[in-house]
Amino acid sequence: MxxxxxxxxxxxxxxxxxxxxxxxxxxxxxxxxxxxxxxxxxxxxxxxxxxxxxxxxxxxxxxxxxxxxxxxxxxxxxxxxxxxxxxxxxxxxxxxxxxxxxxxxxxxxxxxxxxxxxxxxxxxxxxxxxxxxxxxxxxxxxxxxxxxxxxxxxxxxxxxxxxxxxxxxxxxxxxxxxxxxxxxxxxxxxxxxxxxxxxxxxxxxxxxxxxxxxxxxxxxxxxxxxxxxxxxxxxxxxxxxxxxxxxxxxxxxxxxxxxxxxxxxxxxxxxxxxxxxxxxxxxxxxxxxxxxxxxxxxxxxPSFPELAPITAPIDTTVIGLEAETIWLGWRFDEAKSLQSDTLQVIESMLSNGTAGLIDLDINQQMKMLEAWGGAMASMDYSMFLLAGTPREGQTLDEVRALLLAEIEKLKKGEFSDDLLPSVINNLKLQYYNALENNRSRANMFVQSFVNGTPWEQEVKLLDRLEGMTKEQIVAFANRHFQNNYVAVYKRQGVDPTQKxxxxxxxxxxxxxxxxxxxxxxxxxxSEVKPIEPKFVDFQKDLTFGNLNPLPEIQIPYIYVQNNENGRFQLSFHYDFGEESDVRYNYAAEYIDYLGTDSLTAEQLKQQFYKLACNYHISVGSRSIDVVLNGLGENMPQAVALLEHLLQNAKVDEDAYRQYIAIREKGRVDAKSDQRTNFQYLVQYGLYGPYNSYRNSYTAQQLAQENPQELLDLLKNLSQYEHTVLYYGPMNQLDLTAALDSHMATLKSTLKPVPEGKHYTMQATPENEILIAPFDAKNIYMRMYHNEQLPWNADEAPVKALFNEYYGGGMNTIVFQELREARGLAYNAYAAYVEPSYKGDPEYYFTHIITQNDKMMDCVRQFHVILDSIPESENAFKIAKDALTKRLASQRTTKFGLINAWLYAKLRGIDYDINERIYNALPSITLNDVVRFEQERMARKPYRYIILGDEKELDMAALQQYGPVKRVTTQEVFGY
CATH class of the missing domain: 3.30.830.10 (Metalloenzyme, LuxS/M16 peptidase-like)
Structure with missing residues (x-):
C-alpha cells in the first residue's frame, strides 16, 4: 500500500x-x-x-x-x-x-x-x-x-x-x-x-x-x-x-x-x-x-483596404549599375491560403533547377543568360515571380516573351505527364532533408506562427500534394496567370535617385x-552539467576499403552508413583540379547542355529528376568531385545514368557556340556588380595576376578548343587515381554492386594524378595601396599582411582563440571599435587565416564596407587596434568560454565526417585539429594572444585592397600609408 x-x-x-x-x-x-x-x-x-x-x-x-x-x-x-x-x-x-x-x-x-x-x-x-x-x-x-x-x-x-x-x-x-x-x-x-x-x-x-x-x-x-x-x-x-x-x-x-x-x-x-x-x-x-x-x-x-485586381500588365523601370534583367510578378492570396500548395508545385514545375519547363525550354537551350521562377508567401499577400537575364543582343521584351510563353505552356497542359509526380517526389525529398536540420525545423515553426497557418495544415502538405492532378494545375494556371502581372525592367545606368x-x-x-x-x-x-566533447576519430568513425574491379586496379573508398533515412551522397573524388588543367571547368559546364547517343539533354534531366537524384561536377583548384545525391533506393540507376552521360555525351556544335556566348555575356555582366568586382580584386591582391578568378579562357580561346576534347576529359577522368566517398543507407556489399557501372569503365592500371601549377599567395614586404575603380557611395576595403609563414598545427589553439577574441563576431575588438563605438560600418571583421593545403602560408586580413568619407577613419582605427591590441581579461575569459563550449557541443556527422578526413589529409595531418585546440585552451592566457598578435600583425606592412571611386576618397591621406598602385577593371578581371 x-x-x-x-x-x-x-x-x-x-x-x-x-x-x-x-x-x-x-x-x-x-x-x-x-x-x-x-x-x-x-x-x-x-x-x-x-x-x-x-x-x-x-x-x-x-x-x-x-x-x-x-x-x-x-x-x-x-x-x-x-x-x-x-x-x-x-x-x-x-x-x-x-x-x-x-x-x-x-x-x-x-x-x-x-x-x-x-x-x-x-x-x-x-x-x-x-x-x-x-x-x-x-x-x-x-x-x-x-x-x-x-x-x-x-x-x-x-x-x-x-x-x-x-x-x-x-x-x-x-x-x-x-x-x-x-x-x-x-x-x-x-x-x-x-x-x-x-x-x-x-x-x-x-x-x-x-x-x-x-x-x-x-x-x-x-x-x-x-x-x-x-x-x-x-x-x-x-x-x-x-x-x-x-x-x-x-x-x-x-x-x-x-x-x-x-x-x-x-x-x-x-x-x-x-x-x-x-x-x-x-x-x-x-x-x-x-x-x-x-x-x-x-x-x-493592422487591416488595409482590399487591393483592386490588376486587369492589365503594369510596366515600370529601375536603374542600376548591374546587368539588365526583367522580373514579372503576379499577386496571390495570403500565405495560409491553400493557394500556397499549388504555387509550390507550380514553382517546381517551372523552375526546379533540373527538369522544369523553364529549366529545359530556356536554360537548357540557352535561349537567355538565365531564367528562374518562384513563389514568395507573406502574411497578407503572396507573389509569384519569373525573372530573366538577356543574352548579348537580346532585348528585355524578348526575354519577357520567352517567360510568358512558359506560362502559356503550363496553361495549355503542354508538359509531360511525369512532371507532376516527379515534382511531388522531389518536394518530399526536400522535406525529409529539411527535417535533418534544426534551423529548418525551427524556421517552419516561425512561418506557421507568423502567417497564421495551422500546424496541421503544414504537416499535411505532402498528403495534399499527393492528390493534385494535372487538370487542377492547368485550371489554376488559367484562372490566375492572366494579363494581371507587373513587369519590372532593370536598365543599366547610374541611378539618379542616390544621394x-x-x-x-x-x-x-x-x-x-x-x-x-x-x-x-x-x-x-552558473553551474551547468558539462557536455562531453566528441571529436572525430577517423579510424573509428569512417570505414576504409578498396574496390577491385580488375586485379591491377584498386580504388579506395570511404564509407559512412546513414541509419536515419534513405538519403545518400556519393562522390568520385580526384586529387587534381583546374591548376592542372583549367579546361575541366568548361567541360563540366558544357556537358550540362548535352544529350548522348540515345538520350536527349531534356530526357537526361527528366530521368534524373524522376529518380529524385541530381548530379554535379565540381572543379576546384586542386580537386574534382563528380557528385550524386538523392534517394538511396534509386542510386544504382542514377550511377548508371551518370556514367552513360560521361561516356556517351554527344558533341553539339551549336550548343557549344551558344555556351561560349552565354558564358561571355556572364563575364561582361560580372564587371557591373560591386561585390563581384571586390571578389576579383581580393584574389588579385592576395595572389597577383595568376589566381583562380583570372585563370580562365577567353571566348576566342574557347572557340579554338575542340569540344570533343573537352568531353574526352570527363570521359577519361575515371582512368585517373581516385577515391569513392559514400554516405547513405547501403551496406558495403550493396555499395560495391551499385558501382558496377562505374567500375565497368576502368580498363587498365589507373594513371597518377597530373601535377599542377599552384596559385601562390604573395608576400607583403612593404606597404602598398592597391585600388580598383567602382562608382558607388561606399567602398569595400581589406588590409592584407603575409610573411609567408608555414602552417604550424601547434599554434592552432592560440590562433583560434585570437580570432574569437579579436575579429570574428559582435563581441570582438574589431566590431566594438569600428561599429559599436564609432558607427563606421555595418560590416566589419578581421581574421588570421590558416591555409587549407600543406605548404601554403598563413595570412591576416581586416575587412570593412563603409561610406566613402569614412575610409580614413577606418584605416586609422584599424592601425590603432593592431599596433596596440586592447586587452581585457573579462573579454578574454568570455572568448575562451565561448570557444570551449562550442567545441564541446559540436558534432561532425554524415558526409561531414568524410569532409573532415579530406581536409585533414590536405593539411598533412591524420587527426581532428579541433581536439588539439580544445585540449590546449585551458593553458592559453591573454598574454599568449597579445604576444601572438604583436609578433604577427602589429606594426607590419600591409597591402590595402580598395574598391572605390577615387573622386569620393581622400587619396592624399591614403597615400601617406604607402605608394598607390592603380589597377583597371580589365586587369582585375583579366579580360
Whole structure:
C-alpha cells in the first residue's frame, strides 16, 4: 500500500508539472505546441543528433507595422534589442536613465528641424549628451552573454511581417538562455542610439547598391499599391533614418513585443517537459496585452483596404549599375491560403533547377543568360515571380516573351505527364532533408506562427500534394496567370535617385570592455552539467576499403552508413583540379547542355529528376568531385545514368557556340556588380595576376578548343587515381554492386594524378595601396599582411582563440571599435587565416564596407587596434568560454565526417585539429594572444585592397600609408 501511494503521488506530481500541448498525428518532426496563460506560443521539436538547440524568438511584426512617418522602425528596433536592459549593458541604470530621457527628447526636436546649421548644432548636443550616457554603457554585453553560454549564430532579421531573433545554443544552457531572453524581451532599454543609427545607415548604403533590392521594391510597389508591402520598405527611407524617433520606437515595442504576439521556436536536443517548465518559469510572468476586462486580448494586425485586381500588365523601370534583367510578378492570396500548395508545385514545375519547363525550354537551350521562377508567401499577400537575364543582343521584351510563353505552356497542359509526380517526389525529398536540420525545423515553426497557418495544415502538405492532378494545375494556371502581372525592367545606368550623405560628427563612445555587469557575472558563474566533447576519430568513425574491379586496379573508398533515412551522397573524388588543367571547368559546364547517343539533354534531366537524384561536377583548384545525391533506393540507376552521360555525351556544335556566348555575356555582366568586382580584386591582391578568378579562357580561346576534347576529359577522368566517398543507407556489399557501372569503365592500371601549377599567395614586404575603380557611395576595403609563414598545427589553439577574441563576431575588438563605438560600418571583421593545403602560408586580413568619407577613419582605427591590441581579461575569459563550449557541443556527422578526413589529409595531418585546440585552451592566457598578435600583425606592412571611386576618397591621406598602385577593371578581371 505504501509503495502504491508513493506511485500515485509521483504521478500526480508529474501531472501538475506537465502542460497540455497540441500535436498532429503523423508529424515526422513530432512537434509539440504549447500556449502559456499569457498567450506565448512555444514550438518544441526534439532532434538528438548533436547536443545543440536552434532557437528562434519570432515577433509577429515587421516593416508592415511601421508608422508611415518613421519607416524602418521595426528593423532599427531589432538592432536596439541587442543593447541590453536595466540588468545588463549598463553599470548604473539609475544614473543613466535621465540622460537617456534627455537624448530621447532631443531627438524629437531634432527630427523636426529643417535648417542645416540648426540640425548640426542639435546633433552636436545629442552627441555630447550621448557621451555622458556612454560612461554607464557596457557595449555588446548581450553578445558577451551569448558567448558565455557558447551560443552560435547570434543574429536577427526583419521582414515585412516578422522580426526574429536567432541563437544556436548548447543543450545544457537552456535555463541561462531563457533567463537572458526573458529579461531582454520584457525590459529592453534604448541606449547607444546614435552610433547604432550610423551602422543601420551603412546597411542602407549597401542596400542602395543592390539592384535586386531595387527590383523587389519596385515590384512590391506595383503589386501592392496602398498597402505597406508596397508603400514602405524594411530598411526605411533615407529621410526617416536620418530623423529617427526614440519615442515611436518605445511605443512600437510596447504595442507589439507582448507574449501573445510572440513565439519561441526550438529544435534540437532537449527534454520537452523540462524545457517548457523552464520557459514557463522565466516567461510566464510576461504581461500580455489585455482588453477592458483585463483578459488576454489578441494583438490585432493592422487591416488595409482590399487591393483592386490588376486587369492589365503594369510596366515600370529601375536603374542600376548591374546587368539588365526583367522580373514579372503576379499577386496571390495570403500565405495560409491553400493557394500556397499549388504555387509550390507550380514553382517546381517551372523552375526546379533540373527538369522544369523553364529549366529545359530556356536554360537548357540557352535561349537567355538565365531564367528562374518562384513563389514568395507573406502574411497578407503572396507573389509569384519569373525573372530573366538577356543574352548579348537580346532585348528585355524578348526575354519577357520567352517567360510568358512558359506560362502559356503550363496553361495549355503542354508538359509531360511525369512532371507532376516527379515534382511531388522531389518536394518530399526536400522535406525529409529539411527535417535533418534544426534551423529548418525551427524556421517552419516561425512561418506557421507568423502567417497564421495551422500546424496541421503544414504537416499535411505532402498528403495534399499527393492528390493534385494535372487538370487542377492547368485550371489554376488559367484562372490566375492572366494579363494581371507587373513587369519590372532593370536598365543599366547610374541611378539618379542616390544621394550622398556626409558623415555626422560622432565622438567615439567608450567601449568599457573591462566593465562587467552583475548579471553577466551571474551567468558566467552558473553551474551547468558539462557536455562531453566528441571529436572525430577517423579510424573509428569512417570505414576504409578498396574496390577491385580488375586485379591491377584498386580504388579506395570511404564509407559512412546513414541509419536515419534513405538519403545518400556519393562522390568520385580526384586529387587534381583546374591548376592542372583549367579546361575541366568548361567541360563540366558544357556537358550540362548535352544529350548522348540515345538520350536527349531534356530526357537526361527528366530521368534524373524522376529518380529524385541530381548530379554535379565540381572543379576546384586542386580537386574534382563528380557528385550524386538523392534517394538511396534509386542510386544504382542514377550511377548508371551518370556514367552513360560521361561516356556517351554527344558533341553539339551549336550548343557549344551558344555556351561560349552565354558564358561571355556572364563575364561582361560580372564587371557591373560591386561585390563581384571586390571578389576579383581580393584574389588579385592576395595572389597577383595568376589566381583562380583570372585563370580562365577567353571566348576566342574557347572557340579554338575542340569540344570533343573537352568531353574526352570527363570521359577519361575515371582512368585517373581516385577515391569513392559514400554516405547513405547501403551496406558495403550493396555499395560495391551499385558501382558496377562505374567500375565497368576502368580498363587498365589507373594513371597518377597530373601535377599542377599552384596559385601562390604573395608576400607583403612593404606597404602598398592597391585600388580598383567602382562608382558607388561606399567602398569595400581589406588590409592584407603575409610573411609567408608555414602552417604550424601547434599554434592552432592560440590562433583560434585570437580570432574569437579579436575579429570574428559582435563581441570582438574589431566590431566594438569600428561599429559599436564609432558607427563606421555595418560590416566589419578581421581574421588570421590558416591555409587549407600543406605548404601554403598563413595570412591576416581586416575587412570593412563603409561610406566613402569614412575610409580614413577606418584605416586609422584599424592601425590603432593592431599596433596596440586592447586587452581585457573579462573579454578574454568570455572568448575562451565561448570557444570551449562550442567545441564541446559540436558534432561532425554524415558526409561531414568524410569532409573532415579530406581536409585533414590536405593539411598533412591524420587527426581532428579541433581536439588539439580544445585540449590546449585551458593553458592559453591573454598574454599568449597579445604576444601572438604583436609578433604577427602589429606594426607590419600591409597591402590595402580598395574598391572605390577615387573622386569620393581622400587619396592624399591614403597615400601617406604607402605608394598607390592603380589597377583597371580589365586587369582585375583579366579580360
Amino acid at each position: 505504501k509503495n502504491f501511494l508513493i506511485l500515485i503521488c509521483a504521478l500526480l506530481t508529474f501531472a501538475s508539472c506537465s502542460k497540455k500541448y497540441e500535436e498532429v498525428k503523423g508529424d515526422m518532426s513530432q512537434t509539440r505546441i504549447y500556449t502559456l496563460k499569457n498567450g506565448l506560443k512555444v514550438y518544441l521539436s526534439v532532434n538528438k543528433e548533436e547536443p545543440r538547440i536552434q532557437t528562434f524568438i519570432a515577433v509577429r511584426t515587421g516593416s508592415k507595422n511601421d508608422p508611415a512617418e518613421t519607416t524602418g522602425l521595426a528593423h532599427y528596433l531589432e538592432h536596439l534589442m541587442f543593447k541590453g536592459t536595466a540588468k545588463f549593458g549598463v553599470t548604473d541604470p539609475e544614473a543613466e536613465a535621465p540622460l537617456l530621457d534627455d537624448i530621447e527628447a532631443r531627438y524629437e526636436k531634432y527630427r523636426k528641424l529643417t535648417d542645416p546649421e540648426a540640425r548640426r548644432q542639435a546633433y552636436h548636443e545629442i552627441d555630447s549628451v550621448s557621451q555622458l550616457a556612454a560612461q554607464y554603457f557596457i557595449p555588446n554585453e548581450y553578445d558577451k552573454l551569448m558567448s558565455a553560454i557558447g551560443a552560435e549564430g547570434t543574429n536577427a532579421y526583419t521582414s515585412e511581417d516578422v522580426t526574429c531573433y536567432t541563437e544556436d545554443i548548447p543543450s545544457n544552457e537552456i535555463e541561462n538562455w531563457a533567463k537572458i531572453q526573458s529579461d531582454r524581451f520584457q525590459n529592453m532599454v534604448i541606449r547607444g542610439f546614435h552610433t547604432e543609427l550610423e551602422a543601420v545607415y551603412e546597411e542602407y548604403n549597401i542596400h542602395l547598391t543592390s539592384d535586386i533590392d531595387k527590383l523587389f521594391t519596385a515590384m512590391s510597389a506595383k503589386l501592392y499599391p496602398n498597402h505597406p508591402y508596397g508603400t514602405q520598405t524594411t530598411i526605411g527611407t533615407q529621410e526617416h533614418l536620418k530623423n529617427p524617433s526614440i519615442t515611436n520606437i518605445k511605443e512600437y515595442f510596447k504595442k507589439w513585443y507582448v507574449p501573445n504576439n510572440v513565439a519561441i521556436c526550438m529544435a534540437g536536443d532537449f527534454d520537452p517537459d523540462e524545457t517548457i517548465a523552464i520557459i514557463e518559469k522565466y516567461f510566464g510572468e510576461w504581461q500580455p496585452s489585455t482588453d477592458a476586462d483585463g483578459k488576454v486580448a489578441p494583438v490585432e494586425q 550622398k550623405i556626409d558623415k555626422p560628427q560622432i565622438t567615439p563612445i567608450p567601449t568599457n570592455r573591462d566593465l562587467v555587469s552583475d548579471f553577466v557575472t551571474e551567468i558566467q558563474n
